[in-house]
Amino acid sequence: MAQIHWFPGHMQKARREVAEKIKQVDIVLEVVDARLPESSRNPMLLEMLSQKPRISILNKADLADKRRTKLWLDAYEKDDQSAIAIDAQHARQLKQIPQMAEKILAEKIARKKARGIRNPHVRAMCIGIPNVGKSTILNRLVKKNVAVTGNRPGVTKNQQWLKAEGNLELLDTPGILWPKFDDQIIGKRLALTGAIAESVFTDDDVALWGLEYFQANYAQALAKLYKLNADELALPAHELMTHLTDKLGFGEEYDRMAERFINDVRKGELGTYTLEVPGDKIAERD
Ligand SMILES: Nc1nc2c(ncn2[C@@H]2O[C@H](COP(=O)(O)OP(=O)(O)O)[C@@H](O)[C@H]2O)c(=O)[nH]1
Ligand SMILES: [Mg+2]
Structure with missing residues (x-):
């Protein structure tokens, strides 16, 4: 792109x-x-x-x-x-x-x-x-x-x-015109959908943020695609990422899992999704 x-x-x-x-x-x-x-x-x-x-x-x-x-x-x-x-x-x-x-x-x-x-x-x-x-x-x-x-x-x-x-x-x-990339969360939303190059962030950061968002908002889609049970779904995002890395056969290559997750989101493998609702805090710095 x-x-x-x-x-x-x-x-x-x-x-x-x-x-x-x-x-x-x-x-x-x-x-x-x-x-x-x-x-x-x-x-x-x-x-x-x-x-x-x-x-x-x-x-x-x-x-x-x-x-x-x-x-x-x-x-x-x-x-x-x-x-x-x-x-x-x-x-x-x-x-x-x-x-x-x-x-x-x-x-x-x-x-x-x-x-x-x-x-x-x-x-x-x-x-x-x-x-x-x-x-x-x-x-x-x-x-x-x-x-x-x-x-x-x-x-x-x-x-x-x-x-x-x-x-x-x-x-x-x-x-x-340019996007609003001066805010971390906005930048991650944009990066996850592919609107801006991930190079602004690392794949890891974007995927981890995205995984956490999906856990909170679209858990069923995650459960279905990666065959996760309730306990797995409830893991903190970084632990779930490690778990998925192993489960999907990437050994210890977290980067590959991060890339895989981002691609799954973009290709619609996790179904339809929206990363913000009206009234969401827009500026949230971490
Ligand atoms: N799924 C989907 N893809 C779209 C839609 N509109 C545009 N696209 C795709 O999004 C990409 C960017 O579209 P483009 O018109 O070039 O965006 P522009 O940069 O704003 O001019 C292209 O691959 C389009 O095929 C849509 O409504 N749905
Ligand atoms: Mg154009």
Whole structure:
């Protein structure tokens, strides 16, 4: 997976570019990973939006814990924030996005119509951290990559608007921003799902944190995959890791077990899961 190295200079550049693009859209599609909707948000986007409306897209919902996805959607609704959970691999599920955008922008559209614009377009762009599915969503939303052409402002050589459903037009490139990697727990959530390179942490740290999380939240999935009984499941995470290393035939090579566990989580061998619930303490330093 391509990893972007976010040095302060790169962040500044990304921020400038995205801020410039945001000015040109009516609405922002903020793409996050449904398995960690809060941790996979860019820490500065809200500030950069400065009141511009957004739809939060909880993508990869097929990999997430459905019950928890519902909790997240309820929490967004309580905050009066439009949100939708989708699996971008299924185009059908994206159909609601243009409708949601038109509904949110109804007043603006009505004003334009009142000024005599017959089919006012709605301009949007996808923004998010790497690997959340921005390009997949963009490609699914646009019809056959039909670019908007003609003598209109914003149609430049470098950047194009692509026609989507209804009057929606999407900027041809998504806005890429950095994740919140300054917090240990957030970093581990991101690393476990593969959103950031493990090299930020060791496999060991990520796996141990993940194993403990699964013991507390998805014990049955662990029991099933690794054939564990209640006593084994109740072991402290580091003891369970040692135990699994031996049980799965890795001898004393804990690193290999750590890697195996991380891969099992990522491949969905442990089923669907979500690594945070609304109201979870976000900043937790160890
Ligand atoms: N399971 C699942 N995989 C997805 C989904 N959306 C995107 N992906 C995969 O996630 C990876 C990253 O997607 P991409 O669109 O390149 O992310 P971007 O970096 O945000 O543009 C790719 O392997 C996609 O096939 C989804 O809803 N469900
Ligand atoms: Mg992309």
